[in-house]
Amino acid sequence: MIGTGLGAWMMKDLVIAPKGVQTPTDRRDVRRTVEHWLRNAPGEDQVPLLASFDFASIRGDWSQRFLICTDQEVENAAFVAYGGEFARLLDLPETVTAATPLNQQIPERYRPLFAEGCSNALSKQIPARFTGSFEHYFTAELFRAVFLPIRLHASWSKWLIFGSFNCRTVLSTDNKGL
Numbered sequence: 001m002i003g004t005g006l007g008a009w010m011m012k013d014l015v016i017a018p019k020g021v022q023t024p025t026d027r028r029d030v031r032r033t034v035e036h037w038l039r040n041a042p043g044e045d046q047v048p049l050l051a052s053f054d055f056a057s058i059r060g061d062w063s064q065r066f067l068i069c070t071d072q073e074v075e076n077a078a079f080v081a082y083g084g085e086f087a088r089l090l091d092l093p094e095t096v097t098a099a100t101p102l103n104q105q106i107p108e109r110y111r112p113l114f115a116e117g118c119s120n121a122l123s124k125q126i127p128a129r130f131t132g133s134f135e136h137y138f139t140a141e142l143f144r145a146v147f148l149p150i151r152l153h154a155s156w157s158k159w160l161i162f163g164s165f166n167c168r169t170v171l172s173t174d175n176k177g178l
Contacts, residue, residue: 029064030146033164034127037148047125049151050160062086068102068161069152074118077102080160089167109134109141117147118161125149134167143167 036058040048058065062083070077078099079092087094090106102114113130120128128147133140143166150160 029164029166030129030144033065033146033162034129034148037127037150037162045126047149047151049154051153053150053162064089064166065162065164068114068118068163069099070118070122070159070161071157072122074115074122075101075103077114077118077161079105086165089165109136113143113145114147117145117163121147121149121161121163122159139169139171141167141169 036054037048040053042048042052062081063085064083066082066086067080068077069080078101079096081096082092084094086092090110092105103111106114117128117130126149130145130147131143133142135141145163145165147161147163150162152158152160
């Protein structure tokens with residue numbers, strides 16, 4: 001379990017999502033999130049450190065974004081912060097209130113996506129991008145997501161995963177014509 005090892009002092013004012021429901025202004029938030037991460041990376045194929053990562057420039061732009069703290073055991077991952085639209089999509093509280101494992105917070109259909117996203121970002125230390133759909137009943141949820149590693153400290157085992165997730169529901173058509 002992650003617990004409060006980060007300490008409130010470290011995360012104070014790091015990310016503040018605007019209150020209330022936000023509407024995404026750009027459908028390409030995944031691309032913009034990756035671009036922001038790359039601008040903060042110290043060099044090509046290098047993971048940014050938290051100490052030098054610029055969260056201030058995106059302070060009001062957290063609509064679909066999230067920040068997860070984890071170690072190499074992804075089942076210990078917990079949200080540190082997320083935007084209002086992200087919270088609405090996953091039926092989460094408006095703000096993070098406790099360090100609760102992801103698997104206890106997000107809908108079951110998203111759990112494999114978040115587990116794989118966090119695992120890939122940590123093991124490969126590059127952006128882990130996903131596009132796909134979840135089908136249920138007569139609808140399909142089309143989604144886009146990205147998971148980006150950020151090192152808390154060069155010698156620590158815990159990491160942050162910065163990312164973006166968006167989905168929309170569309171009517172699914174039956175291929176059998178029933």
